[in-house]
Amino acid sequence: MILDISSASNPSVKRLKSLFDKKARRLEGLFLAEGLRVCTEALEAGRLPALLAVTHEAEAHPLGRALIAATLDARGQVMRVPPILMSRITGKDNAQGVAGAYPIPDTGLAGLDRSTAPLWVVGESIRDPGNIGTMLRTCDATGAGGLILLDQCADPFSVEAVRASMGALFSRRIAQASGPEFFAWARSGAGQIVGAALEGRTVDYRAHRFTAPSFLLMGNEQAGLPSPYAEQCDALVKLPMRGTADSLNVAIATAVLLYRALDQLETL
């Protein structure tokens, strides 16, 4: 059954809105994703919302109908809200017609099967949620398995990260660990750890030979890769810099390296 809700003080509306806050996400074990396209991609990946808000317009769309049916089948709660309330929930003037609260998946490294993809991205203390979402989106495009977040990263389940991921959050694996945990786990199996760095024993990224699986280790936006981590890498690669500045946005550098690795692995 679809509930009609028009009040901003309705507990379910408040619950959805609360997911902008990290503490509430942790407490509820839920995160917010918006948009019919994104929620349909979630459905295709077998992920369903515990709580789904739809506008009348989205309800009339064939994909909207499929999403609602699947959510109700799985005993999720579905509510019909006016567009103005959707704007309140999502904090957007021009809100999408669909917003869902999805269970936060297990992000333990232990459950990650490295053999499922030739490439994995590892981010160290990535602070900008937009970068995290964009890195996930690029993982999807290049067939990388997902993103392993080390140390003090922004929350990959924040609304901003989810938005930037454009649905890739549902198709890619996300893991969280400390640096030492990651290195111990990585060394317990096959794989090459390739760090992106500007200094030290770097080679031009075009000269490096990627093998599968490769873990591409990217450092923090300001500080880059910590030396103790760089030292544990099998190789350090560097992108040529032809301008006055000496760095790239971390999501940009990740993408150039992923496409290079993909190019090489495909032609092996």
Added chain:
Amino acid sequence: MILDISSASNPSVKRLKSLFDKKARRLEGLFLAEGLRVCTEALEAGRLPALLAVTHEAEAHPLGRALIAATLDARGQVMRVPPILMSRITGKDNAQGVAGAYPIPDTGLAGLDRSTAPLWVVGESIRDPGNIGTMLRTCDATGAGGLILLDQCADPFSVEAVRASMGALFSRRIAQASGPEFFAWARSGAGQIVGAALEGRTVDYRAHRFTAPSFLLMGNEQAGLPSPYAEQCDALVKLPMRGTADSLNVAIATAVLLYRALDQLETL
């Protein structure tokens, strides 16, 4: 002479703050850039602020002193403000110690000399100022000459775009034009126009042979390249997509193509 200012209602402080607003930027012919590093890069590029605010700490820094001296020499106004006022000006809790109001440069296509760089990026209706800034930053890293913005793009002189450019706004050329103006101008001289597209007569980006100068034409974040523009390109290139989604962030796609083109042009 450096003026000591501690009041948020001071007209110069208000003037700096007003530059968050597009209308004020147009009226004043100024835009806001922050940070000692960025303002020093501006200085190295021969660009000086009409109005400069510094904290005590920044004033004590050798680069800060050089910046202040050059600004005063050029008859710019320099004011010393407490950190809390700098936070007010920049809207940031942890504000940088330097903020300057810089003259908006001429963005006409007529003054752009295409022969000064092997690569140029052209963006069509790019709506996100962060994407514009990131594209400029990547232009700098790859030695591309700059960014030509067509039709309804976000303001490249907005605070968000300037921040994302990390100083590249000062080292790269920015031009603004309509689509028809750009094509007429581009065809009046040498150069290859290469569009990024997902459909139509595309070739894999790795199969395309870039020549200098190349204009890399990137479409709007949602809609991609309009067909009439795609038809006028000398070639359309496509990035392989291995995942469930069918697109990349526009700044990401730009970077992968720029690095590929750079790789090829360097090894010609």
